[in-house]
Amino acid sequence: MRTRAWLCWLAVAPGLAWAAVRLTGLERGPLVQAVAFTPYVAAWSPVPLLLALALRRRWPAAVAALVAVTLIGTVAPRALPGGQPAAQGPELRLLTANLLAGAADARTVVDLVRAHRVDVLTVQEFTPDAATELDRLGLADLLPHRQLNPQVGTTGSGLYARFPITGGGIRQNRGGWGFSQAYGTVRPPGGPPVRIESAHPAAPYAIDQVGPWRADLETQPAATPAAGLSILAGDFNATLDHAPLRALLATGYADAADAPGAGLTGTWGPYDGDLIPPVTIDHVLVDRRIAVRSVAVHPVPGSDHRAVLAGLRVPAGG
Numbered sequence: 001m002r003t004r005a006w007l008c009w010l011a012v013a014p015g016l017a018w019a020a021v022r023l024t025g026l027e028r029g030p031l032v033q034a035v036a037f038t039p040y041v042a043a044w045s046p047v048p049l050l051l052a053l054a055l056r057r058r059w060p061a062a063v064a065a066l067v068a069v070t071l072i073g074t075v076a077p078r079a080l081p082g083g084q085p086a087a088q089g090p091e092l093r094l095l096t097a098n099l100l101a102g103a104a105d106a107r108t109v110v111d112l113v114r115a116h117r118v119d120v121l122t123v124q125e126f127t128p129d130a131a132t133e134l135d136r137l138g139l140a141d142l143l144p145h146r147q148l149n150p151q152v153g154t155t156g157s158g159l160y161a162r163f164p165i166t167g168g169g170i171r172q173n174r175g176g177w178g179f180s181q182a183y184g185t186v187r188p189p190g191g192p193p194v195r196i197e198s199a200h201p202a203a204p205y206a207i208d209q210v211g212p213w214r215a216d217l218e219t220q221p222a223a224t225p226a227a228g229l230s231i232l233a234g235d236f237n238a239t240l241d242h243a244p245l246r247a248l249l250a251t252g253y254a255d256a257a258d259a260p261g262a263g264l265t266g267t268w269g270p271y272d273g274d275l276i277p278p279v280t281i282d283h284v285l286v287d288r289r290i291a292v293r294s295v296a297v298h299p300v301p302g303s304d305h306r307a308v309l310a311g312l313r314v315p316a317g318g
Contacts, residue, residue, distance in 0.1 A: 008060035011048035015041065015067040022074060025243030032204045032213070036279045038241040039264055042071035078240065078263025087291040089191040089316040094120045094284060096198070096233040097300055097307035100272070101154045102127030104303035110137040112298055116309055118143070119162045120186060122198035122233045124179070126156035147184040157182040157198045157234075163189075173219070175202040175212025181234075183221075191314045192229060197221060199234035199285075213237060217244035223252030223287050229314065232285040235268075235305060239280050249285065256284035256310040259292040267297055272304035284310040 018041050021027055027035045045068040052061035095118045097109055102125065113121055121143055123130070128150040134140075143160035147168035150156045159165065159182040168184030183197035201216030202209055217238060223230050232253070238245040240255060240263065249255060257263045257280070266278020282305055286292065293311040300307050 004055045005057050005060065008048070008052045008055055008057040008064075011051050012060050012064045012067065015045050015048060015071065016063060019067050019070045022241055023070065025246070027243065029207050029210060032210050032242070035241050036239045036281070037277060038071065038239070039075045039279075040277060042068075042075040045071045074241070075264070078258050079261050081261040082259050084259065084291045085289050085315075087289065087313045087315045089314040090188045091293065092120065092188050092191070092194070092290075092312045092314055093118045093309070094122070094196070094231065094233055094312060095307055095309045096122040096124075096235075096282060096284060098124045098200075098235040098268075098282065098303055098305035099126055099130050099300075100303040100305065101125050102130035102156075104130070105301040106130060106133040107137055108298075108300050109307070110134060110139050110142070112307060112309065113139065113142050118309070119188065120196055120233075121158075121160040122182070122196065123158040123160075124156075124198060124200040124235045125154045126150050126158040127152055128156075130156075131158070145186075147182045149180045149182055151180065153177075155179050157200060159184050159196060159198050161186045161196075163187060166193075167195075171197070173201060173216045175209075175216040177202065179216075185228075188314065190316070192317060194229045194231060194287075194290075194314060195221075196231045196233065199232040199236055199283075201237055203237040214244050217242075217248060220248050222248070223285075225252040225288065229287045229290060231287065231290070231312075233283070233308070233310075235282050237281050245283075252288055253285040254288045254290075254292070256286050256292045256312070257295045257297075257308065260295055262295045262297075265295075265297045267306045267308060268304060271299065271306060274304070282306065282308050284308055286310070286312060290314050 269278035
């Protein structure tokens with residue numbers, strides 16, 4: 001009997017520890033990378049419960065049930081549509097793509113812009129060669145307005161738009177490899193001005209990069225519910241299970257994929273051949289006054305990320 005009890009507790013303990021870290025936001029060191037895979041742990045969480053029930057261990061079953069409810073409760077809402085604001089302004093179609101140091105297939109990006117009549121494109125890991133190739137394939141005609149910072153390697157950033165861009169600039173992240181972020185304000189016809197930034201905080205790929213990753217996320221532009229509209233779109237190197245991203249959302253953003261129930265669709269992982277379960281680290285964060293009509297994820301050959309396409313509706317006038 002004692003052996004059965006210990007077996008149950010051993011099965012319950014990992015999920016219990018995971019739930020504690022996720023709920024408290026105390027991910028540190030290698031736990032930052034691990035927390036990205038919380039949806040997979042949530043899917044596994046009923047297994048210890050079933051084991052404890054099968055072995056008739058009351059207390060392990062009770063704790064396992066609490067762990068399963070907690071983890072599934074944090075993850076499952078991303079697969080369920082939520083309420084939307086009553087925005088009555090024009091539609092705004094936004095595409096964001098990490099170009100993997102310019103290795104992504106430029107034709108695929110341009111084809112997505114053309115086929116879906118994209119109004120705004122944000123790109124990360126944007127290089128001079130990528131900029132030239134995108135324009136050669138017709139992006140200059142589709143999205144003639146731009147705020148660009150092409151760089152050799154992974155630090156470049158770009159913002160393209162169908163409408164004029166005002167107040168544009170480049171913001172430099174200080175952490176990690178110093179990713180840059182292009183930004184500017186666009187005004188769709190009949191709508192209010194919207195500030196849009198191509199987000200790319202540092203990646204927590206090593207323990208010594210966790211500090212820069214956290215600092216970059218903490219210095220992302222907050223939403224300003226009492227002022228102008230804001231959108232952050234790009235490779236955040238964080239999922240909704242990371243506390244710093246949740247803190248950014250709490251300033252007044254909504255995750256566009258989460259709103260219509262597409263928040264569990266993976267955007268980074270095995271797409272360049274690495275055997276990594278897909279996780280959702282590319283996001284379109286929109287001011288909560290903006291309605292999300294649709295979100296779709298599209299493969300881009302040559303990149304380890306998938307592009308995220310969001311159909312939005314902004315408030316009227318402004």
